[in-house]
Amino acid sequence: MFLHVRKATNMYRLLRFHGIYHTELSRISERYPFSRSLAKVTNYLPAIERQEYLQDTNNDVICSATLAQPQPEHSMDTQIIHSSSANTLDCDNAAATAEILDVPKVRVTPDLTMEKTALPFEEIPGPAILKLWEKYWKYVPLLGTQLFCSLLINRFTQGRLNWNRNITPLQYLFNEYGPIVRIHGPIAGNIVMIHRPEHIAEVFKQEEDSPIRSGIDILQHYHLHYRKYRLPGPFSMQGAEWTDVKVKLEKPFTQQLSQYFDRLELTSDELVQRIRKIRNRQDEVPGQFIEELTRWSMECFSILMFNRRLGFLESTGLNVASEPARIIEALTTAHVYLSRCETGFQVWRFFETPFAKKLFGACDVIDSVIGKYIRQAQNKVRHRTLTPLDDKDTMAEESSPILEKILFNERIHPDDITTLLMDMIVLGVQATSNCQGFLLYYLAKNPRVQRKLFEEIYPILPNRSSTLNEATLKSLPYLKACLQECLRLRPAFPYITRVLPKTINLHGYTIPKGTYLIMANQIAARREENFEDPEKFKPERWMTNNDNPEYNQEFSYLPFGHGVRSCLGKSMAKMEMMLLTAKLIREYRIEYDYADIGSRYMMVNVPNRPLRFRFVDRD
Template sequence: MWRISKIRANVVLGIRYCATEAKSTASQITTPLVDGIPPPATVVRKEIPVVKKILTEVKEQDGRSKIIEKFCVFDDVPGPRSLKLISNIWSHVPALSKEFTAGALFQTMNLGKFFENNPLIGNLLSWGGNASFFQKFFDVYGPVVRLHGPFGGDVLLLSRPEHASIVFRNEGTRPVRACLDSVEKYRLEHRRLRQAGPFLMSGSAWEKIHDSIDDPIKTSVNRYAKPMNEICDEFVERVLNIRNLQDEVPKNFKDEILKWCLESMCAVTLNRKFGFLDTTGLSTTSDPGRILDGVNGATEAIRKCEFGFHLWKFVETPAWRSLVRNCDSIDSILSKYVERAQTALRERKDLNPKTADFSVVDRLLLNEDVLIEDAMTVLLDMFIIGANATVHSVAFLLYHLAKAPKCQKKLQQEIDGQTRTELTADDLKRMPYLQACIKESLRLAPPIPILNRVLARDAIIHKYLVPEGTYVLIATHLASLREEYFEDARRFQPERWLNQEVGRLARDLQEFASMPFGHGPRACQARELAEMQVGLLVAKVLKRFNIEYNYGEMSSSNLMLSSPTKPLNFTFYDRK
């Protein structure tokens, strides 16, 4: 079989080839072939200036040519061309670049609601309603959209599973994810840490720490089933105490879910009870009170820094100062408990992680490849990023069940069939309808609706040659809401996950149509832990209550750290 050398288009980001600049090049294979096989073919690449396509041809011995591949140059990817004129002016400012373009994009999405009635501005900014912002781009320009960043840097927008699969299947063992620049700057420049943390790192350093924390997190799922059950029981009692006379919980119920989540996190990571759910209330000066305020404050500061104009890269903006203040506060508290864990380990005789009862932090500290600062960044990632994702997942699962009483009743019947009061991860896996409800809720409202990657190598997406290093945004939530992939896509229908065929999507692409925890090597390492937390809490709640939500439709924000757009005023009626 003839061997053909790899052809790579000579495409420079942001530069369009003119008709007079079109050239053709040829390369001859020098590796000799085995006896009896004709001389190697000549590979010719032609750039066609009229249609701006590259045709790859193979000239055979008899002079005939055969096209074996056809694709377009990256500069032909459609998108709002007016942005390119401005981007050329700003392209020399590398600090703004691609991440700024993505940040400005998200900022525009969230400004839309302020200009809904403005006929001039609203036409553009009204795209900010949930998934509709990205959908407008795809409706106008097609399934692949290139944004020439108004302040430098290009962004490629994708949504289809078949396109997402190309990105993820070509990312290798060390994928690059560009996000949360503000947190990276905080850790590397303000805290002067050696590394930015596993969520932000890439390359061999990321791979090393990723492997170090994988086992401690995954083994914690069943190890801490008992305390997690107790914390869920405390949450149920908390609901009983905060309901009003109409059995409705306060508008800040999201904070109550966050308290439960943080208490669970502390049990798993530090093997310690903090008292977030104490019936006497939470003092703002106590450690759990300060952690709660710090997580809320840091979350809001990260949103403002990442999804607005990145002025904090040059000056200390209020959002940047808030991020530093809140992250410092959380760090100062958690570091105290990490030091205590380190002292306790020095005094222990049995240091075999397979036999002794160690927390996640204990197991990290016992690993010679993990420094204390690495353990701290893992903790902060779990407390800020992980906790927000878990709270979002619980909130929307309760909402979807409240809006689908038949599904709620069916799930309660499955829960009532469990004879054990203390459920384990294995027990939850044997509850298929509960698992289907979790999957369906995550499909409709994923905690991270938009995934991003930096292409590790050239890739052909929708017949466009996208060069290595391109910043890609994948609107996974759009694929989850399209009728061609899921029948009656916007309806909460857990039964779809119980069937052998899920929707109308080809089996090999199903995993790319709904990716609430990401995909590939950079998928969420705490996925099993998060699914157990969500499943266990909802099982405990529905065992005791019927749930209603009487305030219309709720949607999710477009932010990376997503949140419900309305207060969680659930009504919890005692089951009879």
């Protein structure tokens, strides 16, 4: 018994020497308290700091191999690094530690010194079973280059996550292997996953003018091979091709949004009134309320792009044969089968699978609608080009919809605009509607926050018939904070992908050029070291001054990406969601009485339960 206690004490001293305390080891229950989890714990240290230098009883220097990794046999001529005096432990501790860990001892001369260099890429920890597959899977090119590897990770971790549904697959991998994880082989090469803000910042620091990220293979296949368009779409464009398109689109997408404000407000008012018609006697809306939010988001999109309201929120409902009804059905179908095609085995690369056929059919419906409005816009632009502009025409041009501005001013080919709008509808519209659903859920679950938000909105909207403008919307800081907090907890895209343009050292490892990285921004935003009470919905955290450490966590909060490849439509989406939320909170008290709602990944985060809200009229 005394020997066991002594061994545990010596190991505890070793861990304390590296800044690891008992709170990080509290889950251990074996007879030898540190025998199982030491490797997992030391994964959280930079790799070079995991080299422990020990001294034997003869005052010769010995060295353990990296604690977190299985070690090969050492030959007598193995080079071992001599430790500095600051890193040398006493002989008793060294002997006890070596005995517990079964460390191979190699005698070296005390004159050798060490240059602290990063460990090789192969040493990055990760699921060992995937290493066995690496040599075989490279011959089966069915998984493509898409790094949204939810299916693989979910399958690999499914059995281990049954006991705790609050742990996501990526969280499990980080908890198991440390802040940097390598997935070996099966997804067309090696993938490195990170979540620490300092690591994410280092990756973005390497970005060049044309960063490369993972594409959406099935949409690229649809655009290039099925429809024979020139470009693969904005989500799959890379390098100079993307930079050229972004430069042309940035101005129309980010400027003069105020000209659409009144019509967007009218769309929000329509949804407010439609809720009165669809709720039951208990003021509860149907479980398919997310479809209502999708209609609202699609109506906003048609106003911004086509300068017309297509009637998605008709009070009498949609005729099944109408254009809006066909678009909503196609959008819902495309969203489901896009996820199934993209995260599974990509057999559709060789022949058209049933899932791919349904996806392409849904995209064809959307494509036909987009094509119709592009042709109408082309006719207007052609007339404007042939006719000299007077002052009135100049004003009309400045207030024209985004689609016409792109065609007239930026000279983008119609096929390229089609691929752009297709991707924005299939992913962007869904992302906005689902984020809005999560925001209403968090407000319903936090009555105090909702009450405080109402108190901010009421002076701006004293009557139900009161209207907003862009200036008054910007004067609602708590509303903005609520949206930011929702996007922290449930961003539309839970992770960001990049391809490294150059070799870097990260967490003590060498990451070679061309490596795919997954930056888990949703996990970063839910870590205690980045945000206090990370699982709580606390909008107040965004209303502090710049002296608050939380305020400066730039790379812990990336709901719209970062840098050159950040979301083009973020200004539109934020304005739409803030406007609708203000109108709903002014009109209703929102309640939710069912099980907690989480998220599931279908290319974007979507609620995993029906949004059965109660919208209770305010007095």
